[in-house]
Amino acid sequence: MAHYKGAASEAGRAMHLMKKREKAQQEIELRKKKIEEDLKIENIENKFATHYDAVEQQLKSSTIGLVTLDEMKAKQEHIVREREKKLAQKKAEKEKERQKEIEAKQAQKNKQKRQIQALSFDFNEDEEEDCEEEEEDKIETSWQDQSEVVSKKIKKNPDVDTSFLPDREREEADLKLREELRLEWVMTQASLKDEPITVTFSYWDGSGHRRNVTLKKGNSIYQFLQRCLDTLRPEFSELKTVSADQLMYVKEDLILPHHYTFYDFIVTKARGKSGPLFQFDASDDIRLVNDATQEKQDSHAGKVLLRSWYERNKHIFPASRWEPYDPTKTYSKYTVKGK
Numbered sequence: 001m002a003h004y005k006g007a008a009s010e011a012g013r014a015m016h017l018m019k020k021r022e023k024a025q026q027e028i029e030l031r032k033k034k035i036e037e038d039l040k041i042e043n044i045e046n047k048f049a050t051h052y053d054a055v056e057q058q059l060k061s062s063t064i065g066l067v068t069l070d071e072m073k074a075k076q077e078h079i080v081r082e083r084e085k086k087l088a089q090k091k092a093e094k095e096k097e098r099q100k101e102i103e104a105k106q107a108q109k110n111k112q113k114r115q116i117q118a119l120s121f122d123f124n125e126d127e128e129e130d131c132e133e134e135e136e137d138k139i140e141t142s143w144q145d146q147s148e149v150v151s152k153k154i155k156k157n158p159d160v161d162t163s164f165l166p167d168r169e170r171e172e173a174d175l176k177l178r179e180e181l182r183l184e185w186v187m188t189q190a191s192l193k194d195e196p197i198t199v200t201f202s203y204w205d206g207s208g209h210r211r212n213v214t215l216k217k218g219n220s221i222y223q224f225l226q227r228c229l230d231t232l233r234p235e236f237s238e239l240k241t242v243s244a245d246q247l248m249y250v251k252e253d254l255i256l257p258h259h260y261t262f263y264d265f266i267v268t269k270a271r272g273k274s275g276p277l278f279q280f281d282a283s284d285d286i287r288l289v290n291d292a293t294q295e296k297q298d299s300h301a302g303k304v305l306l307r308s309w310y311e312r313n314k315h316i317f318p319a320s321r322w323e324p325y326d327p328t329k330t331y332s333k334y335t336v337k338g339k
Contacts, residue, residue, distance in 0.1 A: 193218025
């Protein structure tokens with residue numbers, strides 16, 4: 001055998017292939033030996049042994065001596081008919097036995113079903129009775145005697161509170177009522193927001209220029225400032241190129257954000273540092289000190305001014321008092337001086 005010279009990995013691979021070939025050769029030799037054993041004479045005789053048919057064997061045993069061809073055919077037909085008849089009888093017997101087994105199983109199931117129904121609480125349900133044996137009748141009669149002691153039907157107790165139990169009809173009614181109330185509330189809010197309101201304001205450029213505009217309660221501060229611009233532009237030239245984003249609205253010393261609506265302040269009864277935020281008319285009664293818990297109808301006119309003016313003068317009174325609106329902050333006293 002030639003030896004392979006080369007890398008260690010290649011040598012190992014070559015050895016593996018050689019072992020694989022030797023194993024395959026051994027398997028071929030074993031197969032050859034097995035084929036040779038199968039080809040021997042006695043094995044062939046065993047493989048081709050005579051097969052005896054039941055009809056042919058019976059025909060041979062019943063035929064004695066010389067018979068004509070017609071007699072032979074008649075006997076063969078008779079034997080075939082007899083054998084077919086026997087096979088049919090055996091088949092019928094097996095089918096009959098199988099049918100009996102099925103009926104016995106069905107009868108057992110019906111018996112168990114009747115016993116279970118006798119234990120059930122639904123006494124008004126009609127029971128399908130198909131009793132063929134006296135024992136089943138006795139069992140059914142005994143169960144019926146026992147069931148007569150129990151009441152015919154279990155009913156609900158009307159005195160028990162079942163409001164905590166799930167009830168589809170009640171839940172649907174609750175949902176319907178909630179939806180109706182929600183729609184009613186939305187319509188009410190929409191009608192309130194459509195109500196007109198007159199807002200008194202003062203354009204502030206160091207001195208006040210009082211004006212009035214009428215709009216809806218649902219309008220935002222930004223929409224209000226736009227209306228103010230439309231009113232003030234003919235009189236003040238510095239406002240001709242100004243947009244509502246460059247204006248501020250100061251009410252009761254609080255700078256109100258543009259996205260709030262007048263309805264938001266009205267419905268929450270919001271208060272400022274020097275008066276209520278939900279009153280938008282003006283009063284000449286300027287209070288030096290007052291109790292915020294005691295509601296008053298008088299309020300100060302809100303100031304509309306340029307944001308640039310506020311940036312230049314926010315260190316000077318009254319701009320020094322102004323601060324951004326915070327809905328979480330409360331004021332216990334109304335004041336018009338100091339911080």
